Amino acid sequence: MNYRVVSLSNLKRLWVAGMFLLCLAGPTLAQRNPSGPPPGAGPPPNNNPNLEDRSRRVDESRLRSAEMDVGAEEANQKRVQAAILNMKEDFARIQVLRNDIARNLVAHKPLDYKLLSEQTTEINKRASRLNVYMRAHVPEETELNGLAELKNEEMIGTLVKLCKLIDSFTENPAMKNANIVNSKEIDKARADKANADRDLLVIIKLSANIQKKSENLRTSH
Secondary structure (H helix, E strand, C coil): CCCCCCCHHHHHHHHHHHHHHHHHHHHHHHHHCECECCCCCCCCCCCCHHHHHHHHHHHHHHHHHHHHHHHHHHHHHHHHHHHHHHHHHHHHHHHHHHHHHHHHHHCCCCCCHHHHHHHHHHHHHHHHHHHHHHCCCCCCCCCCCCCCCCCHHHHHHHHHHHHHHHHHHHCCHHHCCCCCCCHHHHHHHHHHHHHHHHHHHHHHHHHHHHHHHHHHHHHHC
């Protein structure tokens, strides 16, 4: 849907000009007919002040309505810009957290369950917020791995899986290119979006499971 944007400064100028003309209208009419119409000139004009006042109120109401429309459109634009900034921040931060986890795994450092709990909590929060905008969904028959409760010996393998999922999600063409040229690209874009949706939902589930298991292991040690 297209909206026509009118600046507030233009509206104010229109309002001032309209009020100026309305103020001139009364004295001009009085000067033209200081003592009523001449004989035989037909019926006198309708100088009912209530009509002028009603017309002025209608004009003012329209101007106020136009100003409100402009204000609503500006507010919508601000919300859209804020949403875009939040998505970019979440997208980048998830990759940073993934790199931190992967770096510790490659270095074969002992698992720091407190740190893992904090990292996966933030991944889950940011992935969930991304999903507010993406509204990811998968067919009902699609199985989302990572829903089962983790065992102690599965932690490292599950962390590797989480890192790979984040790679798959962030490198997905659907997250980088929204330009569609022809029907073939539309079909590919749909497939990419379906893969991104599945990856994001598994990231949300898997990060929650890792966070829960990390908390249990941290308190038991």
